[in-house]
Amino acid sequence: MQNKKYSIEDALAGLNIEALNEMQVASIEANKTHNNVLLLSATGSGKTLAFLLPVLEGLDYSNTKSTQALIIVPSRELALQIEQVLRSMRTGVKITCCYGGHLRETEEKNLVQPPAILIGTPGRLSDHIRRGNITIDTITTLVLDEFDKSLEAGFQDEISFIIDSLPGIQKRILTSATEAVEVPDFVKFDEPHKLNFLSEEDAENNRLAIKTVISEDKDKIEALFRLICFLGNRLTIVFCNHREAVERTSSLLSERGITNVFYHGSMEQRDRDSALCKFRNGTVNILVTTDLAARGLDIPHIRYIIHYHLPHTEDIFTHRNGRTARMEASGTAILLLSREEKVPAYVTQIEEEITLPEEVELPEKPKWTTFFIAAGKKDKVNKVDIVGFFTNKGQLKKEDIGLIEVKDFSSFVAIRKSKASTTLNLVKNEKIKNQKVKIEIAK
Missing domain, CATH: 3.40.50.300 (P-loop containing nucleotide triphosphate hydrolases)
Structure with a gap:
């Protein structure tokens, strides 16, 4: 050949x-x-x-x-x-x-x-x-x-x-x-x-710090809330063991003022795409998920992994942690434990136990909003078209347009939050590539 x-x-x-x-x-x-x-x-x-x-x-x-x-x-x-x-x-x-x-x-x-x-x-x-x-x-x-x-x-x-x-x-x-x-x-x-x-994992593990946090309550949501506030505005994945727990945890965090998205295997594809795009482009910094996100997702610069539920096996623990401390970066995995829970035997290198302050402040809100466009590759729409559309019709500067992801039949665009409302009013009735398509804030 x-x-x-x-x-x-x-x-x-x-x-x-x-x-x-x-x-x-x-x-x-x-x-x-x-x-x-x-x-x-x-x-x-x-x-x-x-x-x-x-x-x-x-x-x-x-x-x-x-x-x-x-x-x-x-x-x-x-x-x-x-x-x-x-x-x-x-x-x-x-x-x-x-x-x-x-x-x-x-x-x-x-x-x-x-x-x-x-x-x-x-x-x-x-x-x-x-x-x-x-x-x-x-x-x-x-x-x-x-x-x-x-x-x-x-x-x-x-x-x-x-x-x-x-x-x-x-x-x-x-x-x-x-x-x-x-x-x-x-x-x-x-x-x-x-x-x-x-053997490269040895070097990776040296860049990965493993810490614990003890929750005084069996329901650990209050400790999770205070931990996220304590860690600040950094990219963080919170792992739960069940889909129902993912949605409950995400909802309870939202009620407390923590901007986040959830992600699991029962979601519609558009909703999964939207959640990951928001996490990648800075619209949210907290992703609450099942182990679906423990393998295969390549999202750079994730700083913290929080094990809200303990992983069932060492292999799952390893792959959850593999979302951070990638290549030359460092990262921290945190096990959130109730008083009844014990650190699994396979976790042998705990660096410290974090003591959370009683009084915490909400992290700074993200500076981006994600727009959904009901057109994509199959509609002959590409990133250049989208940048041109928002700079011309939306009157935005290029620095007000963040990460753009184009799927087969839809696209997601990060727009600076301070400009989002004005921009949406300017573009919602405009055509992109001579097509009238739905444009809205991504759900």
Whole structure:
């Protein structure tokens, strides 16, 4: 298979990265000589790029009208994250992302012209294969990203069906942030070449401080409120064990004046997108969530992880904490304990117990508001269009426009809060790209 030269330099330029790290270089070299590669590396260490570059180097660029590589992931958020990285890498090939939570028919239209690289969650990919929407015969490369998480989530049957449906697989790449995964026989992962960079976790743990806070009440909401006030206006994720607890905790914090959003697997896709966009763009600094957010979400600069409920396992504890202290940054994980709760045996390096003051002040309110626009990529709307729209029709300066995220059929824009009301009145009846679309404050 003769490839045109794929430029790693172009990929790095698109991602604003100066050089690859040791793990990424090792992955590229290993994939040149081995058909089965197992990549073990800590959360936040750059595994996505470590498998995408070998995938891109392995494409037949003379035949990009057929699907050559399939990337299976455990969550829609991870699928969308990988898609975004690929699009930033200036690949020049078609990429399609398939996941539950939005219309299957939209994906079916995208699959009529097969993408060179297909990314998706197990359930939705299985559905498309059964309906004959995917050109399975041409797929030669299979990536199972966060494979241990897919097994934990119960996707074994779907992944087994997908792999059994692919007759032409020549290369398999599996990634994981934990070594405690047994690869089932159906993966056909014979004599894999293992790249184990999990020792990087030692350095990560040195940057991660673990602390405790004791709640005098069994219901810990008052202690959580005072802890958030004590920590100040920093990006913080609060982990609960159940969806009902997430919504209750978020509501009680809101009643006390803490601006926050909640996030869990039963939410509609638009609501999930909105919550994460608000957290990323500075509209809120507190995200209350289940363990859905413990893996796959790449949100930089998270300073604090609060374990409102103790994690059920050490593995969950590790991955929750992996949202902070990423790459060269530092972070703090805080276990919020009632008097009846004990620190789990696997937590061995507690730095200190935080004593909360009796009197606290509410953190400073965020300076951004998120606008929702009912138009996106499929409507031919992009970030440049949105900036132009708000500077012209909304009379904003560029510094009053923050992070913009464009989805398939919607977009989210951070607008400086002091300008939000005036801006909404100016733009709500205007057209963007000659289209009259709903524009409102994101719910």
